[in-house]
Amino acid sequence: MKIIDAKVHDVRFPTAAAGDGSDAINRGDYSAAYVELHTESGLFGAGFTFTNGRGNEIACAAIEALSHHVVGRTLEEIFADPVTFWRSLSADVQLRWLGPEKGVIHMATGALVNAVWDLRAKAEGKPMWRLLAEMPAEELVNSVDFHHITDAITPAEALELLADDGGYAERLAVLERDGFPSYTTSVGWLGYPDEQVRELTRAAYAQGWRAMKMKVGGPISDDIRRARLIREEIGPDALLMMDANQVWDVDEAIANMAVLAEVNPYWIEEPTHADDVLGHAAVARAVNQLSEGRCRVATGEVAANRVIFKQLMQADAIQVCQIDACRVGGVNEVLSILLMAAKFGVPVCPHAGGVGLCEYVQHLSIFDYLRLGRSLDGRMVEYVAHLHEHFEDPITVVEGRYRLPAKPGYSVTFKPESIEQFSFPDGPAWR
Amino acid sequence: MKIIDAKVHDVRFPTAAAGDGSDAINRGDYSAAYVELHTESGLFGAGFTFTNGRGNEIACAAIEALSHHVVGRTLEEIFADPVTFWRSLSADVQLRWLGPEKGVIHMATGALVNAVWDLRAKAEGKPMWRLLAEMPAEELVNSVDFHHITDAITPAEALELLADDGGYAERLAVLERDGFPSYTTSVGWLGYPDEQVRELTRAAYAQGWRAMKMKVGGPISDDIRRARLIREEIGPDALLMMDANQVWDVDEAIANMAVLAEVNPYWIEEPTHADDVLGHAAVARAVNQLSEGRCRVATGEVAANRVIFKQLMQADAIQVCQIDACRVGGVNEVLSILLMAAKFGVPVCPHAGGVGLCEYVQHLSIFDYLRLGRSLDGRMVEYVAHLHEHFEDPITVVEGRYRLPAKPGYSVTFKPESIEQFSFPDGPAWR
Incomplete structure (x- = not known):
C-alpha cells in the first residue's frame, strides 16, 4: 500500500474565549496540525499534533517539511524496518538541528508517525490498541529506537517485559x-x-x-x-x-x-x-x-x-x-x-x-x-x-x-465538515 | 525609537555538497532565519537564528508568529522592563506550547531578542560587548529572567558576581x-x-x-x-x-x-x-x-x-x-x-x-x-x-x-547583496 500524498490541515477551535483549558501558563484555542496520508487504495491514515492555537501554522509547516520522508513509501517498506523509517524523520541530517527531537519538529514527527500507524491499523481492520496488543513481542521491540536509552533499558529487557504471562x-x-x-x-x-x-x-x-x-x-x-x-x-x-x-x-x-x-x-x-x-x-x-x-x-x-x-x-x-x-x-x-x-x-x-x-x-x-x-x-x-x-x-x-x-x-480522523468549518484562517468559524 | 516593521529573510548557503560542517549527525546547508527590525529613524536591528538548511522556513515562520510582540514597541519601552518583554515572547500563552522554551519557537525568540539588542547597541554607537560590559550590574540583573533557576542562582548572587573588582x-x-x-x-x-x-x-x-x-x-x-x-x-x-x-x-x-x-x-x-x-x-x-x-x-x-x-x-x-x-x-x-x-x-x-x-x-x-x-x-x-x-x-x-x-x-548584519544572492528558494544561488 503506497502513500501518494500528505494533505496537511490547520484546524483550530476557538476555545480561549470561554476559559476552557486556561491554566497557570496556557490560554489556548485548541488546535490540531492535522495530516492525512492518502494511498492509491483510497484508504488514508490520519494523525495530528496538538497545539494551543497561534503557531499551529508552524507545526503544519514542519509536517510539510518532513512529509517527503513518508510520501512515496509503502506501508510494507515502512514496517519492514520501522526504526530506519522513524530515524529518517527524527534524525534528518538537516531538520534534526531544529530540535533535536523536541519542540515543533518532533511534534510534526509525531503527527506523521501516528498517521502511518493509523493507516496500518485501518488496513488491518483493527483499533490501534488491538493492533499493538496482538503484535508479537519481537515486532514491538523492533519498532523502538533504543538510541540514547540503552543505559536504562535494552532490547533484551524489553522482550522480557513483553513476554506472555498467560493473563x-x-x-x-x-x-x-x-x-x-x-x-x-x-x-x-x-x-x-x-x-x-x-x-x-x-x-x-x-x-x-x-x-x-x-x-x-x-x-x-x-x-x-x-x-x-x-x-x-x-x-x-x-x-x-x-x-x-x-x-x-x-x-x-x-x-x-x-x-x-x-x-x-x-x-x-x-x-x-x-x-x-x-x-x-x-x-x-x-x-x-x-x-x-x-x-x-x-x-x-x-x-x-x-x-x-x-x-x-x-x-x-x-x-x-x-x-x-x-x-x-x-x-x-x-x-x-x-x-x-x-x-x-x-x-x-x-x-x-x-x-x-x-x-x-x-x-x-x-x-x-x-x-x-x-x-x-x-x-x-x-x-x-x-x-x-x-x-x-x-x-x-x-x-x-x-x-x-x-x-x-x-480514532483521530476528523469529520470532513469539521475540517472545513474550523480550518484556519479561512473556515467559516474564523472568517 | 519605535520598531515599525520586522522583515524576515530565509538565507541559505549551499555548504553541504563540499562536506563542510559534516559530522556524525549533521550535514548542513548553513542557513540563517534572519530578521531586521526597522525603525522610523532608518536605523535597524539585525538578528538571526542559525539552522542547517531544510526547515529554515519553519524558523522564519516562527519569527513571523512572534514578531507582533516586537513591532509597535519602542526601544525605551522594551528596556524599561526587559523581563516582561522577554516573557512576552518566551511565555506567550499560546506559542509557549510549541516549546516550551526549546526548539524552533525558542530559536525564533533568540533571533528577535538579539535583533532588539543589536538595535540598541547601534543606537548607542557601541559594539555589543561594550554595551554589556559598561552596563551597571543592576541593569544586567534586571535583564535576566530568573524564573526556574532560583534554586541555582538568585538576583542577589548575580549582583555580587557582577560587582566591580577594579580590574x-x-x-x-x-x-x-x-x-x-x-x-x-x-x-x-x-x-x-x-x-x-x-x-x-x-x-x-x-x-x-x-x-x-x-x-x-x-x-x-x-x-x-x-x-x-x-x-x-x-x-x-x-x-x-x-x-x-x-x-x-x-x-x-x-x-x-x-x-x-x-x-x-x-x-x-x-x-x-x-x-x-x-x-x-x-x-x-x-x-x-x-x-x-x-x-x-x-x-x-x-x-x-x-x-x-x-x-x-x-x-x-x-x-x-x-x-x-x-x-x-x-x-x-x-x-x-x-x-x-x-x-x-x-x-x-x-x-x-x-x-x-x-x-x-x-x-x-x-x-x-x-x-x-x-x-x-x-x-x-x-x-x-x-x-x-x-x-x-x-x-x-x-x-x-x-x-x-x-x-x-x-556584528550580524548581512550585506544586502548576500541576502539577495542566497535567499531561498528564489535567490540566484538557488535558482
Whole structure:
C-alpha cells in the first residue's frame, strides 16, 4: 500500500474565549496540525499534533517539511524496518538541528508517525490498541529506537517485559466488562469562577467521577480556597489531583505543596519547568516525605522525548508517567517510554484533553495494561469533555470509564465538515 | 525609537555538497532565519537564528508568529522592563506550547531578542560587548529572567558576581593588546578525507593555532586514526578537542573515550544526547577519572535553555560551558547562563561556526571575561573559516585570536547583496 500524498490541515477551535483549558501558563484555542496520508487504495491514515492555537501554522509547516520522508513509501517498506523509517524523520541530517527531537519538529514527527500507524491499523481492520496488543513481542521491540536509552533499558529487557504471562485474555475481559478508569479535568480550570467549579464538581461526582483534577499556580490563597471547595464537594475518599503547569520554581513548589497538603492531593502535576529533571526529583523527595508517600509527582505532557522520560525515571523524579501521544515522535517513541515505565515500575496515566488527545491515548493505556503494566492500580486516563463531536470515532466514556474503541485505526480522523468549518484562517468559524 | 516593521529573510548557503560542517549527525546547508527590525529613524536591528538548511522556513515562520510582540514597541519601552518583554515572547500563552522554551519557537525568540539588542547597541554607537560590559550590574540583573533557576542562582548572587573588582581596565587592555583566544574546527570535519585533514591541520598550525577540534563518532577505528594523524601534526602540547555531536549512547561514549584517551584529548564535546543531563554526568565522571582530570566534558550548542544549563552545572556534568548565541532566547537568556557558569566556576567556550555564529559569540566571551569570568584560563571562542564575507562587520582573527569588534551592534548584519544572492528558494544561488 503506497502513500501518494500528505494533505496537511490547520484546524483550530476557538476555545480561549470561554476559559476552557486556561491554566497557570496556557490560554489556548485548541488546535490540531492535522495530516492525512492518502494511498492509491483510497484508504488514508490520519494523525495530528496538538497545539494551543497561534503557531499551529508552524507545526503544519514542519509536517510539510518532513512529509517527503513518508510520501512515496509503502506501508510494507515502512514496517519492514520501522526504526530506519522513524530515524529518517527524527534524525534528518538537516531538520534534526531544529530540535533535536523536541519542540515543533518532533511534534510534526509525531503527527506523521501516528498517521502511518493509523493507516496500518485501518488496513488491518483493527483499533490501534488491538493492533499493538496482538503484535508479537519481537515486532514491538523492533519498532523502538533504543538510541540514547540503552543505559536504562535494552532490547533484551524489553522482550522480557513483553513476554506472555498467560493473563492477557483475563485482562481483556476486565476491560470489556468495566472499561478503563479515568479522571476528569473539566471541573477546575483557572478561568472558571468558584461557583462554576462547585457546580461542575457536583455534576461530575453525580456522573460517577471519583477522581478530579484542578489547576493551581495562581495566588496560593486562591489555590487553597478552590481546593477546599472541591474537596468539600467530593468528600475525603475521592482523589483530588493538582496541576501547576510548570509555573513554580523548585523551592516555591515545595513551599506551596506544604500549604496544599491540607486537602490531601493525590498528585502534583508539572510542579516546575518541564525540562527540570533534577528539580522534579527535589520536589518529589519533599512532597513524598511531607505526605508520607500519599502525594506523588506527575509529569510528561510536555516532556520532549524518551531521553527526558528516561532521566525522570532514573532520578526517581516521577511516580506517575504522563505520556502524550503526539508531543513525542509518535507510537514508536511512546512504546519506548511505556517500556521504561514498566521497567521502573511507574504507573502510566496519559495526558489528554485539548482536542483529540483523549481519542489518541485511550489506545495507549489499553495496550499498556494488556501487555506491559498489567495492572489498573493507579492507572487512569485523563478525560476532558470538549470537542469529541468532531471525530469520526469519538471516545465513549460511561460512569467515569473509557469503553474500548472498536473501529479500525487510531480514532483521530476528523469529520470532513469539521475540517472545513474550523480550518484556519479561512473556515467559516474564523472568517 | 519605535520598531515599525520586522522583515524576515530565509538565507541559505549551499555548504553541504563540499562536506563542510559534516559530522556524525549533521550535514548542513548553513542557513540563517534572519530578521531586521526597522525603525522610523532608518536605523535597524539585525538578528538571526542559525539552522542547517531544510526547515529554515519553519524558523522564519516562527519569527513571523512572534514578531507582533516586537513591532509597535519602542526601544525605551522594551528596556524599561526587559523581563516582561522577554516573557512576552518566551511565555506567550499560546506559542509557549510549541516549546516550551526549546526548539524552533525558542530559536525564533533568540533571533528577535538579539535583533532588539543589536538595535540598541547601534543606537548607542557601541559594539555589543561594550554595551554589556559598561552596563551597571543592576541593569544586567534586571535583564535576566530568573524564573526556574532560583534554586541555582538568585538576583542577589548575580549582583555580587557582577560587582566591580577594579580590574576591568586591565582586562580590557589585555584584550586590546592580545585579542581573545580561540580554537579552530576547520580541520577535522568527518566529510574530509585524511589527506585533507593533514593539510588543513598543518596549515592551521603554521597560522598560529595551538588548539584544534576534530569530529568523532564514525567507526572508532576511523576516529582514532584521524586523531593520531592530527596529534602527529600538532605535537604533544597543542590542545586537541573532540566533538561527537551526540551520536553515542552513554556507555558507548565511556568506552570510546577509553580508546581515544591515547591521544590526550582536551575535551569531549556532546558525548551523548543533548538533553541527557544524567548521561553527561556519568560520562564526565568516567572521563575525568580515566584522564586524571585532563579531559573535560563540554556541551551546550543545542542545550535548549537556561534550565538545561542549570542542571548540567548542578550535576557536575560539564567542565566547559558552550553557550550558543541564538539557540536559547537571545542575549537575556545568555546572560543567565553566563551568571550560572560564573557561580559554578565553569569556563565558557562558546559554540560558533555555521554562519554568523563567530560574529555573535565573540561579543559574549569578551563581556564574560570583562565582567564575570575575569580569566582567560581555559577560555576559547570556536573559529570556523566559512562565510564571514557575507557580513557588514565580519570577525577579525589574527594568529588564532579574535580582535575586538569596534563597530556598533552585534556584528550580524548581512550585506544586502548576500541576502539577495542566497535567499531561498528564489535567490540566484538557488535558482
